[in-house]
Every structure is written in structure tokens, then in C-alpha cells.
Amino acid sequence: MQVEMQDIHKAFGKNQVLTGVHFELLPGEIHALMGENGAGKSTLMNILTGLHQADRGTILINGKERSFSSPKEAEQNGMAFIHQELNVWPGMTVLENLFLGRELKNGFGFLKMKEMKALAKEQFERLDVDIPLEQEAGLCSVGQQQMIEIAKALMVNAEVIIMDEPTAALTDREIAKLFEVIDTLRKQGVSIVYISHRMEEIFTICDRITVMRDGQTVDTTKIADTTFDEVVKKMVGRELKDRFPARAASLGEVALEVRNFTRKGAFENISFSVRAGEIVGVSGLMGAGRTEIMRAIFGLDRMDSGELYRNGKKIKVHSPGEAVKHGIGLITEDRKDEGLILDFSIRHNIALPNVEGLSSKGFIDGKEEQQFVEDLIKRLTIKTESAETSAGNLSGGNQQKVVLAKWIGTNPDVLILDEPTRGVDVGAKREIYALMNELTDRGVAIVMVSSELPEVLGMSDRVIVIHEGKLSGELSREEATQEKIMTLATGGE
Template identity: 75%
Template sequence: MNIQMRNIHKSFGTNRVLSGVDFDLREGEVHALMGENGAGKSTLMNILTGLHNRDEGSIQINGSETSFRNPKEAEENGIAFIHQELNIWPDMTVLDNLFIGKEMTSRFGVLNMKQMKALAAEQFAKLSVSIPLTQEAGECSVGQQQMIEIAKALMTNAKVIIMDEPTAALTEREITKLFEVIRALRKEGVSIVYISHRMEEIFAICDRITVMRDGKAVDTKDIPETSFDEVVRKMVGRELTERYPARHPAPGETVLEVKDLKRKGRFEDISFSVKAGEIVGVSGLMGAGRTEVMRAIFGLDPLDSGEIWIRGKKVNIRKPDDAVKHGIGFITEDRKDEGLVLDFSVRENMALPNLFSFSSKGFISGKKEQEFVDTLTKRLQIKTHTTETAARSLSGGNQQKVVIAKWIGIGPSVLILDEPTRGVDVGAKREIYQLMNELTDRGVAILMISSELPEVLGMSDRILVVHEGRITGEVDGKQATQEHIMTLATGGQ
């Protein structure tokens, strides 16, 4: 399938999102679409698949002018879109999610469960996925949900698949398998639009790249004809001197210490400490128990046994309110369901955990609240028309910045970051890294869970590696290598 999009314009109210964008997709190519958060990448693809109407411009598919009325019509015509924000029904089974709206029935209208299970098992085998089809999707990790979405798209026999940050929650092993699938699809003539902020992936899997900035397509090139530095420069409009800012840690007193934490079936014998001014990275394969440990420390999930100590004092954390009172902030990996109230404004989301700071005798000072929100919006360079804009209308990366802002606002002594740069562009990533450095310079102790090994190695002073619910090793950040971390993450010594 060949697609030509010409002179595409789109505005939402007074906010112009796309200004005359041209984009081509050839049959059997993997075409990268890159740009900072808010550059218009997802909007362009939403116009292609009929989720949004274009204000101006034309779309031709195989030489014929085309306009889809909705994504379902686009899918019926061979174009599938795997969105960054996953379309999972949490209370339905994995099998139901795979076939929702596309159920297989016998000639008598009865669900053909045997056929659906066989097809689902075949797709899971291709992706090396081992998730029980009868399990509720809401019980799956974010990474597992991502693989469900990928499997769902592959089952449509699409001629074009749009992947928006497909590897954001996947492990290295799962990414390798996904790339094998993409290469096989390319050989079959399937075209892939690959939206990602992970530069290594772009150069590993893509044939061409289109870079967008401020609602415009600034360049399209064959991958061998460009470079990392050139792509970054065109994305952000400036040079980025270093990918990871230099750290000069000066660890102070132990702020957080956990001893022998256990939750049956999830993790056991978890003991570690974090000092003021230190970044401790937490690495491991998906499902190893990294997130589960942090959720228990924050009081989101119960502990069976173990102790939590803050500044040398044993504390009892049974719910998130307890954690916040003890100075712990938690930026979860799932910003849509756990990090934000999507229908609330940017201002309301940022202020939510900080209302006590603006309150006096039961009254909230609107002026203090707005000053707080404006300061953080400017500091994190959050792209929003106004702070009264609903959080759901922001790009994924800007939503992530809002989540970070609201927890920074409580002035935490311990900050847990679970996949802090998931779905965030290269320029914004560096801003988050610089912010982490600023926080540790002020004595904040940071725990960072990340599936990106370069990020773990680039930002951690120490690294804890988790395998099957246990810490299998602790590595000095300066001496760590990807090979060493992966060995520990897979149960090796």
C-alpha cells in the first residue's frame, strides 16, 4: 500500500497543530516518524485513520483520493493503529480484548471459541508471549498489555501498521522479538509507520525517517543518509551537547531503608537503602517484580512482612497517604490510569497532592496555586495552550511532565520514578534528567525503575537488579555494563 499525504493542516480551536505537512509511505517499508512531544506526529496519523478530520490537504492511497470516516473503516481497509495510550478493557479477558468487535462465530451465530483461541495462540507464539488467554487484561503489566495490542493489530492482516511508541514498556528481549516480526512483515509487503523517541531503534529497524517540529515536516531522509546528531538537531532546533548530563553525586544520610520485604507470589527478601542525593536505578525484565516492590513501599499494595525505615525511624505505610506524609512521591509507569485525572485541567492535576500548601483555615489561595502551577509549567517546559487545558488533550510526553510536576510539588525526600521517560522525546528526556540532578543536589533520594538499559547506566549511581522477585545483584553505576546487568536480570551470576 502506497500513501501520500499532502499539505495537511489541522487546528483544535486556536491551537494550530499541523501546518502543511507532507508525508509519504511506500509499500513494504518501515518509516520512522520522529519529533518532540507535541510536534504533531500522532495527530497526523489520527487524520490518516479517520479519528480526526483534516482542515486542509489531501490523502491518496494507491493513487486514489481517500478519506476514512473513523478508525474502524481505516482498519477494514487495511490500516491498523497501535496507540501509545493502550485501548485495553481491564475487566475483560485477554482473549476478549483480542477479538473485541471482531468476534468469530459459527454459521449459527455462536462464538467459535476454539478458533479464536487457536488464532490468539498462534499470534502470541510469533511474539513469544506467554499470557493466559483467560486472565483479565487489567491484571497484566503495561508491557503485557502492549504485546496484546500488537497481537491484536497483527490479527487484522493489515497492509499498513502504525506503531506509536510500541516498545516503551517492553524489555530488550521483547523488543528483539518485535523487530523480528517487523522484518518478517516488511518482507510480506506490509508498511510500518514507526513513531518512537528511542533513537537506537530507529537506526536499527527503519528504512526512512521523517522529522517533525512544531507541526511541520522539516525533513525526510533514508536512514543511511542521516545520523543521530542530525536527527536530534532537526527535532529540537538546537544542538544537544550530551545525552545524559554529568552527575557529581555526594550521597548523605540514608533516607529510605527497606528490610526483608515480602509479598507472596510477587517478591521476597527485598532489602536495600537509598541515601540523600543518590539515584539508585532498578533494572530487570518485565514481570521481575520491580514495580510491585515500589507499589508496596508506597502503600498501593499490601505487604505480607518486612520493615520500612525513613531516616532511621521505622514507619507503618498502609496507604499512599501514609507514604506522602513521610515524604515519599511515586510517579507510576501508567500515567493514564494512575498518574492523571484525564478530565481535570493541567492546573488541577498539578495542584491535587499539594492543596495543603495553598490552604489556610480551609480556604485555597487561588493566587498561590496559580503561581505554583505556572512555575512548574515553565520549569518543565510543558506545552499546553493554557493551564486550564484538560490533561487528556496533551501529548503523551507532556502528560508525563504534568505527573512529574505534581509530585515534585510536595517537596519529597524520596521520589520513586517508574519509567520516567516512557514516551518522552529526546529533548524532554534530557530536561527530566537535568531535573533529577537538581533534585538530588537538593538532597532528594531517587529510585528509578527503567527498562532502558542506556538510561539506567547513564543516570544511576548504584543499580539494583531484580530477577523473579528477588534482588540478584547490586552494581556500582560507574562500573556497570549492559552485559552485566542482563546477566543478573536473567538469573546469572
């Protein structure tokens, strides 16, 4: 299928999101669509698949003018969209999620369970995925949920598949398998729009790249004819000299110590510490237990045994509220369901964990709250017309900044960051890294969980590696390499 979008314009109220965008997708090509968060990439694809209607412009499908009135109509005409924010129904089984809205039924209206299970197993085998079909989707890891979404798209035999950050939650093995599937689809003539902020992936898998900036098309070129630096410059309108800002850590006393944390079936005998002004990177494969450990520290999940110490004193944390009182903040990996209230305004989201400090005699000081929020919006360069904008209307990267802002506003002494730059563009990543440095310069201790090895190596003063729920090793900044981390992450020594 060949797709051409010409002179596409779109505004939401006074906010002009797209201004004369051009985009072309050829049959059997993998086309990278890149740009900073808020550049308009997702809006453009939502127009293509019928979720939004363009205010102006033309869409040509195989040379004929066409526009879809809904995503359902687009899907029926061979287009599938795998969104960055997963659309998995947690209370339903994996099988029910795969066939939601397109169940197979016999002449009497009964489900063809055998046939549905066979088709699902076939797709999972194709992706080398091992997830029980009867398991509730909500019990699956984020990486498993991503693979469910990919399998769902492949099951409709789409001619065009749009993948928005498809590898953000996948392990290296899952990514390698996905790339094999993508290559097979390309050979079968399927066209893929690949939206990602992971530059290495773009140069590995894609044929051409279109860069967008501020709602406009900057350039379209063959991957073979461009470079990492050229793409970054087109995206941000300036050169980013260093991918990771220089760190000059000045370490203080131990701010947080975890001793012998154990939760049966999740992690066992985990011990580590982080000092004031230090960034400790936590690496390991998806499902190793990294997130579960951080949730237990913050009091979100129970633990069976273990001790926690703040500034050398033993503390007990049974809830997030207790964690906050002890100066601990957590930015979860799932900003959509756990980090934000999407229907609330930016102001309410940022102010929520800070209500106590903004109140007097049980009443919130409106002026103080407004100033507090505006300062954080400015400090984190959150792109929005107003603090009253709903968090759900922001781009993924700006949503991440709101989550950061609300916890930074609590002035934590210890900040746990679980995948802090997932789905965030290269320019915003640099801003988050600079913010991390700023916080550690003030003496904040940071524990950073990340699946991106360059990020772990570029920002950590020390790295601890988790393998199958156990601490498999610790590396200093000088010792740490991708090879050593991966060896420890896969159970080697």
C-alpha cells in the same frame, strides 16, 4: 499500500497543531516518524486513520484521493493503529480483547469460540507470547498488554500498521521477537509507520525517517544517509551535546531504607537503601517485580513482611497518604490510569496532592494555587496554552511532565520514579534528567526504575538489579556496564 499525505493542516481551537505537513509511506517499508512530544506525529496519524479530519490537505492511497471517516473504516480498508496509550479493557479476558468488535459468529449468532481461540493461539505463537486467553487483561503486565495490542493489529491482516512507541513496555527478548515479526511483515509487503523515541531502534529496524518539529515536516531521508546527532538536531532545532547531563553527586545520610520486603508471588527479601542526593537505579527484566516493590513501599499494594526506615527511624506505610506524610512521592509507570485524571485540567492535576499546603481554614487560596501551578508549568517547560487545558489533550511527554510537576510540588525528600521517560522524546528526556540532577542537588533521594539500560547507566550513582522477585546484585557507578546488569537480570553472577 502506498500512502501520501500532502500539505496537511489541523487546528484544535486556536492551537495550530499541523501546518502543511508532507508524509509518504511506500509499500513494504518501515518508516520512522520522529519529533519532540507535541510535534504533531500522533495527530497526523489520527488524521490518516480517520479519528480526526484535516482542515486542509490531501491524502492519497495507492494514488487515489481518499480520507476515512472513522478508525473502523480505516481498519476495514487495511490500516491498523497501535496506540501508545493501550486500549485494553481490563475487566475482559485476553481473548475478548483480541476479538472486541470483530467477534466470529455462526449463522445463529453464537460465538465460534474454538475458531477464535485457534486464531488467537496462532498469533501468540507467531509473537512467542505466552498469556492465558481466559485471563483478565487487567491482570496482565503493561508489557503483556502491549503484546496483546500488537497481536490484535496483526489479526486484521492490515496492509499498513502504525506503531506508536510499541516497545516502551517490552523486555529485550520481546523487542527482539517483535523486530522479527516486523521484518517478516516487511517481506510480505506490509508498510509500517514506526513512532519511537528510542534512537537505537530507529537505526536498527527502519528504512527511512521523517522528522517533524512544531507541526511541520523538517526532513525525510534514508536511515543509511543520516546519523543520531543529525536526527536530534532536526528534532529539537539545536544540538544536544550530551545525552545525559554530568552528575556530581554529593551524598548525605540514608534517607530511605527497605529491609526484607516480601510479598508472596511478587518479591522476596528485598533490602536496599538510598541516600539524600543519590540516584539509585533499579534494573531487571519486565515482570521481575521492580514495580511491585515500589508500589509496596508507597503503600499502594500490601506486603507480607518487611520494614521501612526514614532517616533511620522505622515507619509504617499502609497507604499513599501515609507515604506522602513521610515525604515519599511515587511517579507510576502507568500515567494514563494511575498518574493523571485525564478529564481534569493541568491545574487540578498538579494541585491535587498539594491541596493541604494551598488551603487556609478549609478553603483553597485561588491566587496561590494559580501561581504554584504556573511556576511548575514554567519550571518543567510543559507545552500548553493554559493551565486549564485538560491533561488528556496533552502529548504523552507533556502528560509525563504534569505527573512530575504534581509530585515535585509536594517537596518530597524521597522520590520514586517508575519509568520516568517512557514515551518521552530525546529533548524532554534531557530536561527530565536535568531536573533529577537539580532535585538531588537539593538533597532529594531518588529511586529510578527503568527498562532503558543507557538511562540506568547514564543517571544512576548505584544500580540494584532484580531477578524473579529477588535482589540479584548491586553495582557502583564505576562497576556498572550493560553486560553486568544483563547478567544479573537474567540470573547470572
